[in-house]
Amino acid sequence: MTLLVVEGLSKRFGAMVAVDRVGFTLAAGEMLALIGPNGAGKTTCFNLLNGQLRPDAGRVTLEGVSLVGLTPRRIWRLGVGRTFQVPAAFASMTACENLQVVLLSHHRRAFRVWRSTRSWYAADALALLERVGVAHVADQRCGTLAYGDLKRVELALALAGRPRLLLMDEPTAGMAPADRQALIALTRALVRERGLAAVFIEHDMDVVFGHADRIIVLDHGRILADGSPAAVRDDAQVRAVYLGTSPGGRGQ
Secondary structure, three states, X not given: OEEEEEEEEEEEEOOEEEEEEEEEEEEOOOEEEEEOOXXXXXXXXXXXXXXXXXXXXXXXXXXXXXXXXXXXXXXXHOOEEEEOOOOOOOOOOEHHHHHHHHHHHHOOOHHHOOOOOOOOOHHHHHHHHHHOOOHHHOOOEHHHOOHHHHHHHHHHHHHOOOOOEEEEEOOOOOOOHHHHHHHHHHHHHHHHHHOOEEEEEOOOHXXXXXXXXXXXXXXXXXXXXXXXXHHHHOOHHHHHHHXXXXXXXXXX
């Protein structure tokens, strides 16, 4: 089942074209990696999908509902979760409390946040932490967590809104190689288990080619390649851009 449809998505910043007529579809249960050289338009594309930027042209629909022009909060309520390259959890709150705040908002009880959240959705919060493998840090402040644990907590925060589409901006950045593989393997399992679709930006090619179902390569805001990991790996243009040997090409 197709969840996400992107058609002719474009964004300019003055004379610079950051995203140029990008289009793709994404099905439930599919993991799509978005890769490309620095400045290729990956993060801008993400910001267009979740409402932080408004496109100059193009359409974005999630299960038939247009997302263009909606606020990030509205898009989140429609089923789009996001993680960030730099984790955004409240450092002074425990992992469990962070999740309870998101769950309060998801269940439209955010007006109660001024009260103690200790008794609100605690069991649901703990279940999410357990599912991502960090139940043992439930009562620890996020500012004290090991980086790999914090990345897993952020994944749980994204899942707390029960998304249909998960956007992950460099989810393994700053992690040790073994932790990177474990986190993406966990994400892949959750995508299958929950029938989600996921788009992730990633610079670690072992992670990308080891776990993505499909890869889109951007260069200068345009789609250079879109296909299976094997097809993208064998694409001469992709190799040239990453090696910096094409006209105007740039390396990693």
